Amino acid sequence: xxxxxxxxxxxxxxxxxxxxxxxxxxxxxxxxxxxxxxxxxxxxxxxxxxxxxxxxxxxxxxxxxxxxxxxxxxxxxxxxxxxxxxxxxxxxxxxxxxxxxxxxxxxxxxxxxxxxxxxxxxxxxxxxxxxxxxxxxxxxxxxxxxxxxxxxxxxxxxxxxxxxxxxxxxxxxxxxxxxxxxxxxxxxxxxxxxxxxxxxxxxxxxxxxxxxxxxxxxxxxxxxxxxxxxxxxxxxxxxxxxxxxxxxxxxxxxxxxxxxxxxxxxxxxxxxxxxxxxxxxxxxxxxxxxxxxxxxxxxxxxxxxx
Numbered sequence: 001x002x003x004x005x006x007x008x009x010x011x012x013x014x015x016x017x018x019x020x021x022x023x024x025x026x027x028x029x030x031x032x033x034x035x036x037x038x039x040x041x042x043x044x045x046x047x048x049x050x051x052x053x054x055x056x057x058x059x060x061x062x063x064x065x066x067x068x069x070x071x072x073x074x075x076x077x078x079x080x081x082x083x084x085x086x087x088x089x090x091x092x093x094x095x096x097x098x099x100x101x102x103x104x105x106x107x108x109x110x111x112x113x114x115x116x117x118x119x120x121x122x123x124x125x126x127x128x129x130x131x132x133x134x135x136x137x138x139x140x141x142x143x144x145x146x147x148x149x150x151x152x153x154x155x156x157x158x159x160x161x162x163x164x165x166x167x168x169x170x171x172x173x174x175x176x177x178x179x180x181x182x183x184x185x186x187x188x189x190x191x192x193x194x195x196x197x198x199x200x201x202x203x204x205x206x207x208x209x210x211x212x213x214x215x216x217x218x219x220x221x222x223x224x225x226x227x228x229x230x231x232x233x234x235x236x237x238x239x240x241x242x243x244x245x246x247x248x249x250x251x252x253x254x255x256x257x258x259x260x261x262x263x264x265x266x267x268x269x270x271x272x273x274x275x276x277x278x279x280x281x282x283x284x285x286x287x288x289x290x291x292x293x294x295x296x297x298x299x300x301x302x303x304x305x306x
Contacts, residue, residue, distance in 0.1 A: 042279045044078055045286075047071060048196065053302050057295055066289045074282040078213075081274045087211050090263040094256050095228040101252055106243050110227075113242040115147065117230050120238070121205075121221050128201045129194045138189045143222055146182050150223045153178065182223065183215040206232040207261045211271075231257030 050071055054064050102110065122143070126136050153175050156163060163171070187195050202217035203210045208229055209217045220229075230239040231253040240250045283303060290296045 042276045044074060044275060044279045044282055045071065046199075050286075053299065056302065057290075057298060059290075059295070063289065063291060067286050070282065070285045070289060074278055074285075077278055078275060081271070081278060087208070087264060087267050087271060090267060091208050091228050091260065094231075094260045094263070095226050098227040098231060098253060098256055101249055102243070106245070109243060111151070113239070114226060114230070116242065117235065117239060118147075118222060118225055119143075121225075125201065125221070128204075129190065129197060131190075131194070135189050139186065139222075142182065142185050142189075146178065146185075146219075147223045150175070150178055150182075150219065154224060179215045179219040182219050186218060206234045207257075207264055211264050211267075227253075228256065228260055231260070233257065 050067060054067060059067075099107070122136075122139060125131075126139065131139065153171055156171075187198070190198065198218070199214045202214060202221065205217070205221055206229075209221055209225075212220065227239075230236065233254070236250065236254060236257060239245070240253070245253065287296050287299055290299055
């Protein structure tokens with residue numbers, strides 16, 4: 001089953017290596033809400049939408065920078081909230097469960113196998129976006145440059161190693177920056193039409209990528225997807241062959257893959273409700289930053305049209 005959550009597609013980076021549900025202890029960054037009965041419609045403004053509205057309003061550079069600063073602040077809040085409410089935690093727990101099922105030989109082989117599995121998603125992504133040959137080569141170079149560095153950063157927590165709060169947060173910051181840099185580098189190689197299409201393309205991947213922000217999805221699919229992702233039915237046969245999983249192992253992987261999708265889906269409404277609250281707060285703060293009533297009225301009209 002493929003799950004798509006538009007509310008998360010424009011959100012900020014979360015951290016795969018800091019994925020425990022109780023990891024984020026900064027209450028100012030977390031919106032605590034009970035599960036909603038239905039998914040709210042209000043979503044955080046995507047940066048392309050914000051830039052387009054600012055251009056149409058003909059705002060001066062000072063006001064634009066204020067709005068971008070607000071966007072950056074709420075990007076961090078969205079990231080912390082979605083992480084705290086369990087999507088990354090559910091994924092990380094299931095991934096560690098699968099790690100323990102591997103033999104020592106399979107565990108040693110795993111990095112090479114997973115890198116090859118991720119590489120198989122590149123042609124599908126390229127086809128969906130209509131990449132040219134030059135763009136495909138650029139994508140390959142970016143993967144080669146970022147993947148080793150990214151995996152080195154997340155390896156300790158992906159393997160279950162316990163880190164101090166100081167080390168955890170330092171690594172968290174490095175991963176956030178690297179994910180943002182990777183997304184920017186990839187987007188720089190795309191046309192405007194491809195950049196607009198990218199979030200929707202990323203949401204079509206099974207399970208986790210459809211539940212996380214664009215920057216996370218891109219880095220996840222191309223650089224860091226692990227066993228929990230490839231235990232999904234779409235990938236499991238190839239993974240089982242590459243890692244030489246036994247029949248009992250493959251069956252356990254299948255069960256975990258199916259269970260992961262259900263757990264992620266169960267988190268959807270809670271996260272959506274929290275993000276809706278943040279979206280309203282973000283829009284209110286941006287409107288307040290506009291210098292005139294006329295601009296605020298036009299701002300509201302543009303948001304309503306969107």
